[in-house]
Amino acid sequence: MTLSVSRRALMKGAGAGFAAALFQPAVRAAAVEEAQSDWSGWTICDSCNHMPMCGIHFKARGNTVIRIENWNEHPNHFLCSKGISTLQRLYNPNRLLYPMKRTAPKGAADPGWVRISWDEAIKTIAEKLNAVKAKNGADRVLFYCGDPKEPRPPVMRLARYFGSPNYCCESSVACNLAYVHALELSYGAEIAGGPSPKTKCCMIVGKNGSWASPHGFFRNLLAQKARGLKLIVSDPRRTKVAEQADIHLQVKPGTDGALAWGMIRVLVKEGLVKREFVDKWCTGYEELVKYCEAFTPEYVEKETGVPADDVVKAARMFADGPSSMMLPGQSIPHQGNGCNNVRAYSLLMALTGNVDNAGGSTFNNWPEDYIRWDEGYTKTFIDQAWFNEPEQKARRIDREFAPVWNEMQVLCSPNKLPEMVEAGRIKAFAGFGTNLLIWPSPAEYQEAIRKLDFSFATDYFYRDETHHDMDLVLPAAMNFERYAPFGVHGRAVSARKPVKPLGEAWEDWKIALTIGAAVTGDSDLFFGGDPVKACDSILNGWGTSYAERQAMLPAVKPCEWFPKPATEKYAKGILRFDGKPGFRTPSGKIEFVSSVQAKHGFPGLPVYEKAPQPTEKYPLKLLNGTRRPYITHSKTRSDQPYLLELEPESYINMHPADAASRNLVEGDKVWIISPYSKDKVRARVRVTILARKGLVDAQYGWRGDQETQGLIPRKGWDPISGYPCCNDVCVEVVKADVANNA
Ligand SMILES: Nc1nc2c(c(=O)[nH]1)N[C@H]1C(S)=C(S)[C@@H](COP(=O)(O)OP(=O)(O)OC[C@H]3O[C@@H](n4cnc5c(=O)[nH]c(N)nc54)[C@H](O)[C@@H]3O)O[C@H]1N2
Ligand SMILES: Nc1nc2c(c(=O)[nH]1)N[C@H]1C(S)=C(S)[C@@H](COP(=O)(O)OP(=O)(O)OC[C@H]3O[C@@H](n4cnc5c(=O)[nH]c(N)nc54)[C@H](O)[C@@H]3O)O[C@H]1N2
Numbered sequence: 066m067t068l069s070v071s072r073r074a075l076m077k078g079a080g081a082g083f084a085a086a087l088f089q090p091a092v093r094a095a096a097v098e099e100a101q102s103d104w105s106g107w108t109i110c111d112s113c114n115h116m117p118m119c120g121i122h123f124k125a126r127g128n129t130v131i132r133i134e135n136w137n138e139h140p141n142h143f144l145c146s147k148g149i150s151t152l153q154r155l156y157n158p159n160r161l162l163y164p165m166k167r168t169a170p171k172g173a174a175d176p177g178w179v180r181i182s183w184d185e186a187i188k189t190i191a192e193k194l195n196a197v198k199a200k201n202g203a204d205r206v207l208f209y210c211g212d213p214k215e216p217r218p219p220v221m222r223l224a225r226y227f228g229s230p231n232y233c234c235e236s237s238v239a240c241n242l243a244y245v246h247a248l249e250l251s252y253g254a255e256i257a258g259g260p261s262p263k264t265k266c267c268m269i270v271g272k273n274g275s276w277a278s279p280h281g282f283f284r285n286l287l288a289q290k291a292r293g294l295k296l297i298v299s300d301p302r303r304t305k306v307a308e309q310a311d312i313h314l315q316v317k318p319g320t321d322g323a324l325a326w327g328m329i330r331v332l333v334k335e336g337l338v339k340r341e342f343v344d345k346w347c348t349g350y351e352e353l354v355k356y357c358e359a360f361t362p363e364y365v366e367k368e369t370g371v372p373a374d375d376v377v378k379a380a381r382m383f384a385d386g387p388s389s390m391m392l393p394g395q396s397i398p399h400q401g402n403g404c405n406n407v408r409a410y411s412l413l414m415a416l417t418g419n420v421d422n423a424g425g426s427t428f429n430n431w432p433e434d435y436i437r438w439d440e441g442y443t444k445t446f447i448d449q450a451w452f453n454e455p456e457q458k459a460r461r462i463d464r465e466f467a468p469v470w471n472e473m474q475v476l477c478s479p480n481k482l483p484e485m486v487e488a489g490r491i492k493a494f495a496g497f498g499t500n501l502l503i504w505p506s507p508a509e510y511q512e513a514i515r516k517l518d519f520s521f522a523t524d525y526f527y528r529d530e531t532h533h534d535m536d537l538v539l540p541a542a543m544n545f546e547r548y549a550p551f552g553v554h555g556r557a558v559s560a561r562k563p564v565k566p567l568g569e570a571w572e573d574w575k576i577a578l579t580i581g582a583a584v585t586g587d588s589d590l591f592f593g594g595d596p597v598k599a600c601d602s603i604l605n606g607w608g609t610s611y612a613e614r615q616a617m618l619p620a621v622k623p624c625e626w627f628p629k630p631a632t633e634k635y636a637k638g639i640l641r642f643d644g645k646p647g648f649r650t651p652s653g654k655i656e657f658v659s660s661v662q663a664k665h666g667f668p669g670l671p672v673y674e675k676a677p678q679p680t681e682k683y684p685l686k687l688l689n690g691t692r693r694p695y696i697t698h699s700k701t702r703s704d705q706p707y708l709l710e711l712e713p714e715s716y717i718n719m720h721p722a723d724a725a726s727r728n729l730v731e732g733d734k735v736w737i738i739s740p741y742s743k744d745k746v747r748a749r750v751r752v753t754i755l756a757r758k759g760l761v762d763a764q765y766g767w768r769g770d771q772e773t774q775g776l777i778p779r780k781g782w783d784p785i786s787g788y789p790c791c792n793d794v795c796v797e798v799v800k801a802d803v804a805n806n807a
């Protein structure tokens with residue numbers, strides 16, 4: 066497949082004005098490179114960041130990628146529309162290709178960007194960060210890595226050896242990590258995994274893997290369904306996953322806690338609790354029995370909209386052995402009581418004894434040094450022990466705001482950034498793949514960035530809404546152009562064979578390592594800025610090397626360093642780091658009553674709290690940001706314009722009854738109105754039973770007047786995770802007056 070890029074579509078992108086002049090020559094040079102013999106390269110797709118990502122095989126001529134296709138030997142090898150169109154992103158003429166510095170004061174309409182050398186960029190960063198450190202302390206610098214998860218390891222290492230525990234990620238703002246946090250509070254570790262041939266029943270809550278992880282997750286789900294898996298799905302939308310369900314619990318958003326407690330009550334009342342397991346391995350059962358009493362099926366129906374019968378049937382189906390598992394997604398944690406709602410669901414596994422058993426949800430028994438959440442790097446690489454020191458936890462900016470998160474998680478929550486800048490606790494920002502639209506009411510974060518002494522970010526593109534008031538913007542090499550990181554897919558580990566970066570783009574690992582060497586003056590500590598040497602520092606410990614993995618391409622082979630999967634690890638003493646039987650919680654048991662929550666003054670049980678309800682003026686609940694197959698967050702629109710042909714504007718899904726009562730038909734232009742913003746948000750209507758009645762199912766990540774994050778207030782944070790309440794806001798939708806352009 067060769068691409069002819071439509072320039073008109075591309076120039077709609079942010080930053081197009083200066084992009085054209087600065088970035089075109091190198092792109093053109095690559096495109097006209099004289100014909101040489103074609104060669105094969107391999108890389109990993111980074112277009113959606115679902116884990117694990119898909120493998121890409123590409124053909125290159127000289128240094129130009131001319132064709133991309135499935136990497137058949139890779140465990141994930143079916144590229145979707147987003148993956149295929151990354152070639153269009155690679156040669157997008159708007160790409161950021163040179164380091165840039167502003168020449169106008171912050172706040173000026175035109176930042177006056179000029180091209181600078183990497184030498185100047187690195188020197189400036191080292192001087193500015195070290196000046197803040199000398200004057201105010203290293204913790205005054207906030208290091209941040211956005212959803213591009215691949216730069217995380219060296220950025221965290223940079224934060225560590227610079228000396229700032231304020232290392233934050235999109236996963237500590239709002240992603241999946243809050244449900245892992247919820248599972249860790251009860252179980253001491255994440256307990257998940259996909260259904261296996263031994264799974265009798267799977268309950269999926271607030272996760273739509275048919276669109277968000279179509280290959281790894283959805284293909285497996287369909288295969289298991291075909292052989293007789295029982296499926297329960299809790300989702301307000303009729304998703305492709307829900308359509309597979311034996312029981313679809315179409316809850317009102319935000320009411321999952323009531324539904325979960327209702328199911329718990331059925332287990333208790335009908336004698337479906339595995340008392341032997343619970344008595345031996347769990348704490349807090351008596352409190353749980355007392356608390357669930359109020360959640361009768363009738364009450365649950367009233368609260369959640371799920372028929373009482375279905376609540377009972379679902380609980381019985383889940384308890385009907387020999388094996389059941391539960392899988393959560395990212396939407397429920399984006400609510401004020403989200404963590405507790407996920408925790409309540411998760412207790413169903415312990416109550417029915419479905420913990421780390423064959424066919425049930427399992428704990429990964431990665432070696433102690435391994436960190437799954439950041440795709441394969443190690444605790445040693447980032448010196449995780451340092452981040453966990455009480456002294457470092459105390460210096461983190463989330464200490465007062467989200468104390469449970471602060472105690473449990475190594476990533477700091479940056480959600481109070483505006484307040485922290487105001488209070489002088491943050492003076493500088495070092496960003497990798499940053500997007501300020503990730504936050505509710507992003508204008509307040511934009512203002513915070515403007516007020517800093519110094520800030521920079523690396524990115525593929527110049528993004529005005531994020532970079533406008535930064536000091537430096539640095540060009541990151543794309544997935545086709547970088548070595549790091551290696552890929553980890555279960556037990557298999559893969560290297561890449563890339564092309565050279567266009568222009569002066571550097572891979573993020575090189576940028577972070579080079580800055581690390583410059584700020585600390587210790588080049589060895591940062592592998593002389595070499596990403597492959599940094600990868601080898603991890604891979605050599607696993608008995609392999611980058612070169613060895615590269616030599617075996619296109620094969621992707623398991624790494625013998627990983628232990629073999631095992632069940633009932635809690636009983637065998639291989640879950641706790643001290644080797645004793647039990648779980649990694651403070652009590653060593655599964656905690657129905659979380660001792661960490663209780664210690665910080667919260668109820669220890671995952672109690673249910675009512676979410677904000679629709680009112681007469683704002684009668685629709687906004688789901689702000691469910692996944693669509695051809696969109697990723699704030700990316701892909703102008704970066705991969707082919708995808709815009711599938712959905713050129715922001716579309717909201719509305720139930721036919723809600724559309725009819727507003728006199729709306731498919732394709733109508735509408736405004737979304739929220740009590741929290743004076744600005745209304747533009748969209749078009751899609752009339753569909755995908756949406757439950759009373760819902761507006763919207764996309765976040767559009768820019769300009771289609772941008773939805775402004776509809777969300779900076780309040781109602783989940784106190785257990787510090788996550789924003791993206792899915793807690795009620796809105797109204799009105800038809801636009803197209804004739805009068807209003
Ligand atoms: N195409 C695509 N794929 C992606 C991404 C992308 O941007 N685009 N992003 C990746 C990332 S970073 C992530 S975190 C994952 C997310 O993956 P998922 O968690 O699967 O993402 P969602 O599509 O938000 O699915 C959540 C589901 O929860 C439902 N839901 C919303 N509110 C509630 C509620 O109150 N109760 C219940 N029970 N359900 C609710 C929604 O209707 C939706 O169907 O996807 C990854 N994959
Ligand atoms: N309302 C609402 N808000 C949400 C969510 C939601 O569902 N609803 N979802 C949350 C979730 S789950 C997530 S994961 C976040 C999304 O997390 P974000 O960090 O907001 O993700 P993106 O929008 O993809 O923006 C990433 C930026 O990094 C750049 N980039 C991409 N790849 C690279 C790279 O390899 N290197 C560098 N240097 N830059 C790169 C992109 O060009 C873009 O500017 O949003 C969260 N916020």
Ligand code: SF4
Nearest residue numbers: 110112113119145148
């Ligand atoms: S699902 Fe699509 S976008 Fe996501 S990693 Fe695979 S090919 Fe890339």
Ligand SMILES: [Mo]
Nearest residue numbers: 239240241395
């Ligand atoms: Mo995410």
